[in-house]
Amino acid sequence: MKTLRTLHRWFGVLVFIQVLLWIGSGLVISLLDADLARGKTTLADLPAAPLVSEALLPVAAVPRPFAGIESVRLQHLADTLVYRVAGRDSSQLYDAFTGERVTVDQALALAIARQSYRPLSGDEVMPASAAYFEETVWRVAFADRVETNVFVGTEDGHVLGHRNNRTELVEFLLMLHFMDYTGGHDFNHPLIIIAAVLALWLTLSGALLLVSSLRRVGLR
């Protein structure tokens, strides 16, 4: 019986700690600017520059890198015009006038990242540098006060998103909030379901205690 009581107490304390972590992490996430943490504040709208129509290569002459092409898009890329040929798992770029393959090298990645970047208020143009992040992604680091990184796909120059040190802080808080300590953001696992049900019991029992206390002694 004594063991059971001890277990019960410690288990209660553990759930209580998690409830405090939920409230605390939720509060801090709410206090942090969500747009900044999601990299939206630094994300510039791409100018809707008109497309050229003369001297474009016909679609039939654009290289077909794979079977299963789903779309061919004419678009600006930094200061060039390209066809983006996209399939289910891959997309590639070709010069819209010559049909030559366009690869996203370091300089192009930097230019694309700069175009997608809007300085924070009070900032001037920020120095930036590009480096390989992983096999298919360039990481362009801006020297702003939140350490913005812009991720650019090496294959088609797509801006995958902006991240900064607030993003990392929110992800740490979400790890506590979602109880997913593996580095992912999975909130559908048994541990959190058990904890959530216990927390529900905690709040409901608290509500019952409150009602009975109000009935007995009023607001005292």
Place this chain on the structure above:
Amino acid sequence: MPPRRLARRLHKWLAIVVGAQLVLWAVSGVYMVSVDLDIIHGDMLVREVYPVLDEALDDVLPPAEVLADQGRVTGFELVSRLGRPVYLVTGTGGARRALDARTGALLPDLDAQAAAQAAQSHYRGESTVSAAVLLTRNPPSEIGTLALPVWQVNFDDVWGSSFYIDPVSGAFLKRRHTLWRVFDFLWMLHIMDYEARTDINNPLLRLFASLALLLGLSGCWLLYYRFLRRRPA
């Protein structure tokens, strides 16, 4: 007032203010962690389809020829619309139109039947379309920031599924169903943004979360008296 009574009273007063919201946080939390996110996203409703252009690539008009008649254009893309190759053209004002890529003819927007056909091609279940409604104004909040007009295609299934289809491109834009709608409603309660259901920085949430933290800490204080202070006696 002795500190123990102060802790008790603080806990009680804070509970009166934020207790109901605390229950809502817990109820919505239990739902959100219990129902798998893939189900909420409606993955089980959708069949993956990959409309391929390969055979059409040799028959389409050259973009230079098509664009010459289109005025100033900011977007130009060849895609498959219900099996037919079309050029999607975006004007400088953002307005979009679809041209038959083989003839250059302007194509009318999808009608109800074509929208239903497009939706059905992405639908995994056995059920059939119960209604296709062209939404032109007052969009339901479940479509977020989707541009109007948009086709809402409803299925006669247990999920209460709605598929959203772009009338210009025929693209499958969004899927919604009852469990998603419940999730979204509970998410609204969770973040206390009762209008757009998106703003997690709203002052009401900040206030209540702060008070809830105080409630929790005053609970810690009470636990201290309950567990630690009693033992020596």
